[in-house]
Amino acid sequence: GAGVSQSPSNKVTEKGKDVELRCDPISGHTALYWYRQSLGQGLEFLIYFQGNSAPDKSGLPSDRFSAERTGGSVSTLTIQRTQQEDSAVYLCASSPQGLAYNEQFFGPGTRLTVL
């Protein structure tokens, strides 16, 4: 079956512009996560959706970052007024039940470059 997909794969934008990153999780997975990864580094947690519960937004670095998940499926991460320090790979993952010991299935990521 299809895995997690993300679009676009690459995004180059100018400082101050808004960007939207999309994630299509595996069908039926109730949990969806967004992470940020700097070059060759570990993953920084951003936000976590689990079913119909209120999302855990504790990892969002500023109020310029927001995310939504429509219909319990597709998710969009929006970064407003982008800054150069926002440049990174943004990874999305989904999981069947949102339990930590369940495997998280990752998409290939969106590489964001802010000029």
Added chain:
Amino acid sequence: TQLLEQSPQFLSIQEGENLTVYCNSSSVFSSLQWYRQEPGEGPVLLVTVVTGGEVKKLKRLTFQFGDARKDSSLHITAAQPGDTGLYLCAGEKAGGTSYGKLTFGQGTILTVHP
């Protein structure tokens, strides 16, 4: 302060050598996972350990969870060039309020030369 400290950050070895990657914390984890990531792709799960003292083997890879569930190690025997990649440990902090939320270490970049 990094909740999960991975070491070493970089590892460059010859084919056939053995290696160990460490993941340490002062916090207790209810479960810990190891992922491997190749360039341009997302991380892929290798193993999950949930019991203190647990040892799991996956071919030439041996994973161990510390007795106190604060640390873990990944040992690779007779490394091969195909083992090259970024290795990440990730854990769910025990007693947390956000189930399913993982904290990742900063990763170990392994290069195995033929």
